[in-house]
Amino acid sequence: MRLNKPVFLILLFAGHFIYSGAKAQNTPVITVPFILNFDHIIITLSLNGSEPLNFLFDSGAGGTLITNEAADSLGFKSSVNRKNVGVSGSHKVGVIKGVKLAVEDNKLGNITLLSTDMPLEEMDDGRKVHGVIGYPILSRYIVEIDYIKNLLKLYNRNSYTYTGNGQTLPINIVSNLPITGATVVMYNDMAFEGDFLVDTGARSYMIISAPSVVHYDMADNIGDYYSVRAKIGSSQKRAKIRHGKLKSLQFAGNNFEDVPVALSSDSKGVLSMPDIDGIIGNRLLRRYKVIFDYQHGLIHLEPNDQIGDSYETNLTGFNISFKKGKPFIKNVVDRSPADKAGLRNGDEVISINGNLVENISSEEVRQAFLANGDKIEIVIKRNRKFKYTEFILKALI
Template structure:
């Protein structure tokens, strides 16, 4: 009898321990702003700071302007190689990072200018974090609830209904196997980085593009500009693939980019390309780095169409972030036909102030192929008939 009671008590405490291990240490809301996920973080007991969550970079970075506001103590100038290439900045001393009630200790934070990203994304950015969250905790990212759950990695067992994908880590970044059928019918099987910070759906890295002559294999395409943590912009070709499949998931008519970057993960020779935010937002993903696994579940965005540029405009903010500017006009596009020029100011869209609407919503509006949108550029009203570029 005593033995039976003892076994029951052991079973109760064992089940309690498993239950506690499966309860999140904390839940943190996040915001999807265009192609980027923002999470609130405190540095040295600061106010809530707006950090981009980026699985594609191994460095935690603080905006140099935010570092000045917080009176952070910095060391000597240094150059650090990150997933986005070489960056110039300073290592900050005596820092702590707190995510809700969870503190990350003994990590390195580098300060650098993020202004080029701010004017491209369209808002203030206090910093960027990724690997330092992911190596310490199991991180569950839920787009339906717009929140992260952080779990203790010890004893964690996935209980969801999604698929388990084995991952490898290269340069601190996870990558998985996927198949892409190009516009010319060619099938490519390769390894693709999983990069929440990439403004892309599927991209092929520069070495692969060069070696396999990819430009003629993606159908009609246009050229746009991209930059990462490093300030230099590189041209990208944007076209379409017939399909993308991985681990039982599949998509058709997928936007595909061809990188011409000279540095960073998009110049990686051993990994074929990148799966970016245009795809990842369609899944709730749990990252379990200690077990080298990820768990993917379809979310409410799974069936939404991919966003395609239908105006021929690439927008960014002015240097002082007070205006929306025309950064690029694509060839053979509605914008070019309307006579819109680079460095003009976009004043209004549909009667609303462009700067108040914000870049993510402007980009969504200007992707609605088949519609006619009234815009005002340098004070001149234009009826812009939208047509998808690919």
């Protein structure tokens, strides 16, 4: 399932001729700071002159979502309802047309919003995420994501010339989503070249779509694994995911060995489509400076200081989510260290290794669970009762 290579060559040569005759004018017209919130890019924007709202910047979002709560607070009324297809399936949305979009006091024009009752995960400090945006910005500008400086830079798409020394890959824009190629190698040494959604909204290294899992017989060729049902995508619907590792992933001129991978079994949404092999997520993308050029069908990837970082894998058997700034346990894996220690979904974390979580940052909470072999002492609250337990961090894969 590969993109048409002759088309790729035409795009590359066309890009060469377009760029070679133009003088570089690579001054961003807008620079937007962002927060990297547990691998989600959060920017602030304004709708119809509103106060700043928190939006997830998601290249995997073909439309612009806003929560019903935020839409109601702004007085927006939807004119019609329809179904919107997300990563993990479809859900009903309302359509709100003619909304004025502004970023950092810069007017970007009118957009159509899709209002949804699907809850979006809070930021780790308790602030709400009001919506998800991708295509309306990516289609109007050359977009550079600098994960080291936490800056989103928007360039004029008609005057921009790429002058960096990174890898340039062709992308196809399918249903407003950017698709590019990568090579996957499993532990049985079987390899395939596939077409993958470049998804800044995915908190993952790589996810393989359900049809490709079956087609390439991947389930038993990803080493040790564990399974969990987790919420994925903007729709926040649950899908069964099997987590393991690839022998290697070849992407943008780099060979990533023993990279974590998730295998989807979903029967709906993008991860069920036979012509998309999966998703390249933000945990891999953040190792580059990423430059999207939708106009010329290109993506430029420049390795940054994080390119050689070790992979973060699950050492606890649970994930953390924040509600009103408080950390809660979710997605507890059967027979994992957390499960054996008696932790359950919905437990509120009160302290870690004697430190009250209210006195430490969310990053310190995350860092506490990253050292394989460390002993963790944790106090949780469940049904208004406190419980102390301990366990040893151990890699699940």
